[in-house]
Amino acid sequence: QVQLVESGGGLVQAGGSLRLSCAASGRTSSNFVMGWFRQAPGKEREGVSCITGSGSTRYADSVKGRFTISRDNAKKSVYLEMNSLKPEDTAVYSCALDTLVGTMCAMADYEYDYWGQGTQVTVSS
Numbered sequence: 001q002v003q004l005v006e007s008g009g010g011l012v013q014a015g016g017s018l019r020l021s022c023a024a025s026g027r028t029s030s031n032f033v034m035g036w037f038r039q040a041p042g043k044e045r046e047g048v049s050c051i052t053g054s055g056s057t058r059y060a061d062s063v064k065g066r067f068t069i070s071r072d073n074a075k076k077s078v079y080l081e082m083n084s085l086k087p088e089d090t091a092v093y094s095c096a097l098d099t100l101v102g103t104m105c106a107m108a109d110y111e112y113d114y115w116g117q118g119t120q121v122t123v124s125s
Contacts, residue, residue, distance in 0.1 A: 002113075003024070004096070006095050009119030010120075011122045013124050014087055014123055015084060017081070017083045017084075020082065020095075020119060021078075022036075024078075029101075033097070039118075048067065048080070051078065051105060055071070063089075066082065066083050067080060067081065091120075093118060094116050094119075097112060097113060
């Protein structure tokens, strides 16, 4: 079993920044893919970014150039640095872990095996 705990959400004005953290525990591996997803009220969950164990990354078009994903394998953690935030970034952000070991990561939520409880990010205009 793997447990994921997110932190770092909050309320920020448009144009501001937040850094989300996700700490993994349990039977995890530095080779596992990790991802960030978000779900806004009334909308489907969408992939925001993902990162492989070797550091390859992918981003949704809506966040490219503004968000940066990173990981610290020694700390079993993944981070999402969010800059130039917009009101449309408001959502519950969740981290997820895919036990697949590969050279690319997926942005589809059905690929992921474990999920955190989520953290609210609210961007005011």
